[in-house]
Amino acid sequence: MALPEDENREHPGVEDNDDDPAHAQGLTHLIRRSLSGVGTFARRLLLGVVLLVVALVAIRAYLSTQGPPLRPWQTIVPEEPDAAAIAKMDWRAWVQAETAMFDQVHRKLRAQLDPSDHTPLNRYYDESITSPLRFDRDWNRSFVFEPERKPRGVAVMLHGLTDSPYSMRSLAALYREHGFVVLVPRMPGHGTVPAGLTREGRAEWNAVTDMAMREAQRRAGDALPIHLVGYSNGAALALLHEMRWIERGQRSDVDRIVLLSPMIEVNRFARYAGLAGVPAFFSRYAKSAWLDLMPEYNPFKYNSFPVRAARESYLVTADLQRSLETVARQNRISQLPPILAFQSIVDDTVSARAVMTRLFDVLPDNGSELVLFDVNRSRVMAPMLRAAATNWTRDALQRPRDYTLTVLGVTSQDDAAVLARSRPARAGAITAQPIGMAYPAEVYSLSHVALPFADDDPLYGMHPEGQGGLRLGAVAVRGERNALVVSQDVLSRLGSNPFHGWMLARIAATVDAKNR
Template identity: 65%
Template sequence: MAILAVLVLLGIRACQSTQGPPLRPWHTIVPVELSANAIRKSNWPAYVEAEKRMFDSLHLRLQSEMEPSDRTPLNRYHDGSLASPGAFERDWNRSYVLEPSGAASGVAVLVHGLTDSPYSMRSLAELYRQHGLVAIVPRMPGHGTVPAGLTREGRKEWEAAVEMAMAEARRRSADCLPVQLVGYSNGAALAMLHVMRRIESGLPGDVDRVVLISPMVEVNRFARYAGLAGLPAIFGRYAKSAWLDVLPEYNPFKYNSFPIRAARESYLVTADLQAAMETVARQGRMAQVPPVLAFQSVVDDTVTADGVMTRLFDKLPANGSELVLFDVNRKRILDPMLRSSATGLPSKALQTSSRSYTLTLVGAVSGDDPAVVARSRLPGAHALQVQATGLNYPNDVYSLSHVALPFPANDPLYGNVPSGRRVIQFGTIAVRGERNTLVVSQDSLSRLSYNPFYEYMAVRIVAQMPLAGTGRQKVSESRCGIAL
């Protein structure tokens, strides 16, 4: 009976895949990238050079296979469009390094998220550079090119790319300067997985502090079985069943179309992370985990704040880690429109004093005052610490979102401060009309794309950076090989 039900569902899935817009070249052309084994044997210069060759080849093929109807003002693959990466000062889809103006006080490796690109780490990388650290931002294989890239590349290649970037960080730090590992969304899971893999393998730690943005430590349960939904794709007529979404590509640095395999691979990253954490715990080595500072919206359509607490932070040792939660807008007029699941968690979480990490809630205290404060409960503390931020909760924002956190309001792509450039800017989009008319969801266009509290987050991250000229004081003696 169960087999029959599965066959019926697969039949329905196959029929559904024949509807909607056809696949375009960016859905069918699969770039050839280095294998996971080749990446591990490579180094940063070789990886960047292979990346350049791949991008050049892909661009030529796309231009030859696109039809006139594909050359629209909002197609990222049409040179000269408002969504073209060429409209920016550099193609942020590619791996890059930002160098400080003087001697480096440390090194930071920043790992972007699923369907994203190195652009999403642009502002944070610049923050690290400005404060004297070398910022290394690798492009995860399958990203920054065409959505079809994620039908081939997956977690093994992503893990290898993180390892390769961390090897470059160790080289630049000479195993003496502090190294920070920063991860956003799926990149956060990859960052923690790198840390846990080294510990469980008995390798010396190569990270002094971890910073996580919207950490994807769990995903929707559907992702576990997503591969089944793509089975009809083995027959050419049902090729679109391999995709959860087939949409116009109007974002220069992030895919809108989403292949099923990417969901499955992302789930497997989180599963691998949980397994690695369990292994490290059994080995009695959790004390080797470096301090973790994470930022998370209390409402997140990708990963729940409760999941971040229970599946990650509650398992960490008492090592000075901190989870910062961005609250919803408590304005009275909005309160009746918010689901109780969005408003209940924050106050309940702050009541617990038995955690081994600091929990901080950033938001307004009451519905009558938009002033945002940071309320923190330190491990074992009975009283809350309250600190003013100097920020107000924007009237037109009811919550942050999973994708918003790494982008300041003046981001030229995602911010709401007009950039003056001839490019699309998602934070300023306001489209109105009848529902069920657009090929993209109205929710996706109205989803908050920037962080109104980015300044607070930046201050907190900077406070954890090594000071110029004093990097060695924060590195263990075993790492540096000198007396501190």
């Protein structure tokens, strides 16, 4: 299989000669020479760290030899245009290249699937109930929504890591209803097989973002507003595009930005994830290039997760922070358009606090708003919540800020009615507005993956409508352990947003607002 390119670049010239005594002696001599110039304690400490890393890599290599072998969707790497080629493409050329790539991957998969892969839950078996072919269209591919009347704006929407354009379907429909042309590109490495993410990364993702924005500018001309919408890793890519645009001294090329579960800061492990894939340099340990190897039953999202994807997600956020700092030093942060962002206060994928402290707290007073979805603080749920993870927002509304802060949640353990409590930018008072619904009794919080999906989403909704087949969001996991093909942790994670309708109304108000 193709191995993570980042690791190949960081360790040039590595060969499978670990059994060569002369090679081992050379490494020992090199280590001793590097330690000769430092003190005894420092040498011992450094040697201890080196030995610990070697031991961890060795354990990682051994563990990668256990379990079943890699399947075709983990070894077939799609042939996609690189960043330089994408930079020369327009939307039409991108879609044509994408179509050819999908056809090629489908042929290879059909040729390499074993009879044991012909299961009802394998998305790569065309007859399975989770095959994308069973839906009204393959939402893994880039798509355009055209309004029925004359366009009054253009929106570009960027999906998240391991995700697909399906996650932007609901927001795209909203924008189309309000007269916008909606462009939803598929990020390279996504929508096909998880092995695609062992090759594609932030260079290609940034190139596709720029390509989609060029198409938006072509369609908008000088008359129509442009909105940029991002979810998770797509939110980071959206912000990075704008920051780099402003950093180069250019006027912002969008009028408004909307973000869902924005990836401003990720788990620290992602920074060092590349080390986990080091053993994959040797074919015997190829599985160490993966953090998760799971059945692929989700038609529009990968379950398996390669090391390189974790590393690339961290690098995207690192690029974003550097660009943010540069724009701030240049005193150009005021050129950012208004941002409307939605974030669950508990999020196992990104840092929820960083959305406030590392993004919104540095924004100018330009009409931006951050909406935080609180946990369910009912009498039943509250005692089971971890205070360290859930109490950080208790005082968030107590001081005015340069942006509007809204917290959506219950205010009494005895009343499940949800209030939207807001403090407008620089305002002295907090307002409270009932949203006309209660916090679902069986839900203790939203999740990172829940925000873009409606409660009636046919695949991820708690109360799905329409499309048949596997309804992942409606499965109530109760039973004995170790009996399911599907991970119990995955099924218990909330897959849809019970407040999705309210969120869409807030976004619609942004869509209809007068642009700059």
